[in-house]
Amino acid sequence: MTPGIPPSASDVRVERADRVLTLTFDRPGDQNRLTRDVLLTMQGIADDLRDDDEIQAVVVTGSGSEFFSMGILNPPVRASYTKEQILDLVRIANRLYDAIEALPQIVIAAFNGAARAGAAELALACDIRLAAAHATFRLPEALWGGFPGAGGPVRLPAIVGRGWPCTPPTACGRRPRPWPPASARAARSPRGAPSAS
Secondary structure, rough: OOOOOOOOOEEEEEEOOOEEEEEEEEOHHOOOOOOHHHHHHHHHHHHOOOOHHHHHEEEEEOOOOOOOOOOOOOOOHHHHHOOHHHHHHHHHHHHHHHHHHHOOEEEEEEEOEEEEHHHHHHHHHHOEEEEEOOOOOEEEHHHHHOOOOOOOOOOHHHHHHHOOOOOOHHHOOOOOOOOOHHHHHHHHOOOOOOOOO
């Protein structure tokens, strides 16, 4: 184990293989929701990684195959918190996501299922996002009467472009696909489509 990186907490499993650190949200009974404790554990890990020369890549994933994470706040959770508790969670999430974005290591979000709200925003702070064929990604806060407050509205258009996130309609979380399509990229390529030979 790298000095400073804590052993697995009950809600975040920490595993090291050579120079790769894997962080797994392990709250399957709660859809791997990012609680205050999970966010603070992740912040401590990010703080330690900032000066870690041994770890070269970090993989963030969720346990099980159904959920990467259902995020931080959803309507029932939000209704149970005071305004101050909500603002505290949003501040903690913003600090964490900014810290993840600034890490010197390559950070990979490995979607093994649904990523919603704050979890989708966490993935946007990562360098690379890899998704299982059945995985979905959504920022549903507006449907809940809220706003994605942990960087999603800034990071998403920076990654995919300003006009694309909701065009075509299938791009809105129903069917992820590369953009532009491979056929369009190959047509623009001076050498044509790549070949295996």
